[in-house]
Amino acid sequence: MKIIVIGATHAGTFATQQILTEHPDYDVHVYERNTNLSFLSCGIALWVGGHVSSPEKMFYSSPEALSALGAHMHMQHDVLSVDTKAKQVVVKDLVSGSTTTETYDKLVVTTGSAPLTPPIPGIDDPRVHLAKNWSHAKTLKDLTPEIKSVIVIGAGYIGAELAEQYALNGKQVTLIDALPRVLAKNFDSDITDRVEKLYTDHGVKLALSEKVVGFEGGDQLTVTTDKGSYTADIAVLSIGFRPHTDLVRDQLETLPNGALITDEYMRTSDPDVFAAGDSATVHYNPTGKADYIPLATNAVRQGILVGHNIDKPTVAYMGTQSTSAVELFGMTIAASGLTTEGAKARGVEAASVTIEQDYRPDFMLTTAKILVSLTWDPETHRVLGGSVFSSHDVSQSANALSIAIQANMTIEQLSMVDMFFQPNFDQPLNWLNAVAMEAVAKANK
Numbered sequence: 001m002k003i004i005v006i007g008a009t010h011a012g013t014f015a016t017q018q019i020l021t022e023h024p025d026y027d028v029h030v031y032e033r034n035t036n037l038s039f040l041s042c043g044i045a046l047w048v049g050g051h052v053s054s055p056e057k058m059f060y061s062s063p064e065a066l067s068a069l070g071a072h073m074h075m076q077h078d079v080l081s082v083d084t085k086a087k088q089v090v091v092k093d094l095v096s097g098s099t100t101t102e103t104y105d106k107l108v109v110t111t112g113s114a115p116l117t118p119p120i121p122g123i124d125d126p127r128v129h130l131a132k133n134w135s136h137a138k139t140l141k142d143l144t145p146e147i148k149s150v151i152v153i154g155a156g157y158i159g160a161e162l163a164e165q166y167a168l169n170g171k172q173v174t175l176i177d178a179l180p181r182v183l184a185k186n187f188d189s190d191i192t193d194r195v196e197k198l199y200t201d202h203g204v205k206l207a208l209s210e211k212v213v214g215f216e217g218g219d220q221l222t223v224t225t226d227k228g229s230y231t232a233d234i235a236v237l238s239i240g241f242r243p244h245t246d247l248v249r250d251q252l253e254t255l256p257n258g259a260l261i262t263d264e265y266m267r268t269s270d271p272d273v274f275a276a277g278d279s280a281t282v283h284y285n286p287t288g289k290a291d292y293i294p295l296a297t298n299a300v301r302q303g304i305l306v307g308h309n310i311d312k313p314t315v316a317y318m319g320t321q322s323t324s325a326v327e328l329f330g331m332t333i334a335a336s337g338l339t340t341e342g343a344k345a346r347g348v349e350a351a352s353v354t355i356e357q358d359y360r361p362d363f364m365l366t367t368a369k370i371l372v373s374l375t376w377d378p379e380t381h382r383v384l385g386g387s388v389f390s391s392h393d394v395s396q397s398a399n400a401l402s403i404a405i406q407a408n409m410t411i412e413q414l415s416m417v418d419m420f421f422q423p424n425f426d427q428p429l430n431w432l433n434a435v436a437m438e439a440v441a442k443a444n445k
Contacts, residue, residue: 002027003310004089004104005071006079006247008037010299011277011306012110013061018307020069026310028071029102031091033078036134037061042296044137045158048144049165055141058134082107082247084270106272108306109248109260113241113278113294122215127234131158132241140236147233148172151223153212154238155182157326160195162236164328167202174230175199176207176223178239186324188339190354190373191389198329205230241294243279255281259292264316265309266302274310276302283319285405286338286384287346293322321385323402325395334398337385337405338375350385351378353439357431359392361423368392372435374411381410381443386435400432411439 003019005012008030016030038061046052063073076094083089084107092099115130117123129143130136140162148171152163155177163175175182181192182199199206210225220231243259253261253269260268260275264283268275277299284291298320308315325334343350352375358367370390376383386401388394404414415436421428429437 001105001311002103003029003106003108004102005030005108005110006082006089007109007111007244007277007279008032008066009039009110009112009277010296011112011279011303012108013038013066014300014303015108015110015274015276015306015310016066016071017061017069018304019310020066020071022307023311024070026070029074029104030066030071031074031077031079031089032063033076033094034133035075037063037066037075039134039137040296041132041137044131044140045161045165047137048140048162049169055137058137079247082251084248084251084273087272106274106310108310109245109268109273109275109279110277110299110303110306111244111247111279114244115237116240116242117237118239120212120214122217123237125215125217125221127217127221128215129234129236131162131236131238143234144169144171149220149232150174151176151221151230151232151235152238153177153223153235154240155179155208156185156238156240157183157324159236159238160328161326162238163199163204164202167199167204168329172232173203174205174207174223174232176210176212176225176230178209178211180209182206182208183326183333184341186339187333187335187387187389188341188352188373191333191371191387194371194389195328195331195333198331202329241278243292243294245275245279248273255290255292257292261290262302262317265313266305266317267309267313274306276306282322283317285319285321286343287348289346291346293320295320295322295324297323318406321402321405323398325398331389331391332393332395333387333389334395335385335387336398336401337383339373339385339387340375343375343384348384349378350375351439351443352376353435353442355431355435355438357427357434359390359394359431360426361428364423370394370431372397372431374414374435374439376411376439376443378443381412381440383409383411383414383436386432388431394431397432404432411436411443415440 419430
């Protein structure tokens with residue numbers, strides 16, 4: 001069987017590995033326009049901030065590793081067009097300039113996503129940078145010692161981490177976002193209020209609820225918003241991503257944003273075309289619907305599923321809770337599932353509660369506060385999401401919440417689920433038990 005894989009970041013890399021692990025006799029051709037694959041872009045801010053031991057270690061695979069498994073690697077090859085009915089792709093060799101037409105039995109679309117770059121006047125200024133791939137990362141790393149000020153546009157995870165690292169490295173930082181809160185799509189205000197204070201305490205200027213309308217040159221770059229203007233040596237644009245599916249979006253079923261809709265076996269509306277990663281939808285368990293949530297964790301799992309199911313439907317997708325975490329200024333911030341704002345945006349009814357307590361007993365010489373939030377379905381009491389915030393590393397709580405959502409646990413069940421107690425680590429009543437008990441009390445009022 002001949003299989004063509006388009007794109008090899010996370011989903012494409014894992015799909016190729018899994019296909020050849022299970023079917024070493026398959027004829028697998030991988031087309032990748034870059035010179036590298038498997039770059040962990042989530043480490044860009046950490047590299048910029050000096051926390052990466054070796055940038056080469058930000059790659060977990062290579063063309064040589066996939067070749068050793070039996071893949072035919074076509075690096076620096078760009079797929080120009082796809083005809084799903086004829087089962088053909090047109091490919092350009094970016095080195096020689098030649099084009100060829102290739103056929104396939106099964107196609108794997110793992111083309112990933114592209115940074116959003118709206119047609120704002122001046123956005124092509126060379127001092128406006130992106131933070132997505134290896135080339136972007138190298139540029140930002142090389143520029144860091146040379147600059148004194150930076151404007152970060154977009155206060156999602158990538159922008160938030162970059163702004164933090166620039167601030168910790170002594171740069172003058174302005175963080176702009178059109179939404180009214182930092183990390184507004186990831187956490188509710190009980191946590192983001194505290195996150196914003198961390199930024200201002202570290203000298204970061206926050207320009208929230210401001211939409212960028214222009215970039216202008218000069219001695220410094222000027223970023224103009226609908227409410228003001230800001231100057232710096234460079235700007236970094238990190239306002240989100242769009243699925244990179246132009247090759248096939250008019251031939252397959254998609255969401256309005258172009259994300260390819262797949263079934264539980266990662267097949268698109270054409271059963272011989274598979275999709276995974278940032279080019280595809282996910283099944284979002286808190287809502288039970290298809291959603292677009294571009295995360296490396298989703299891409300890895302979906303890529304593996306392509307390998308399991310490339311021959312015949314074998315392993316169904318369990319879906320995702322969009323579990324994630326970030327460390328900012330020494331604080332752990334982690335979540336899984338729906339926030340109250342996320343529920344509202346998706347038309348989902350949700351109740352919520354927030355508690356704050358010491359993570360371990362007061363008789364210990366030291367302890368720290370932990371803020372815990374929980375959301376649930378007010379009718380069924382099913383856990384829909386939760387988040388934690390603390391100077392103590394409580395990130396694994398997000399994984400526990402993910403399991404609770406995956407298993408369709410109710411707040412009553414979460415309140416009584418068995419969790420250990422040991423004074424070094426937690427209270428006699430773990431904070432997840434405690435917040436669930438508070439939820440039960442509120443739900444029964």
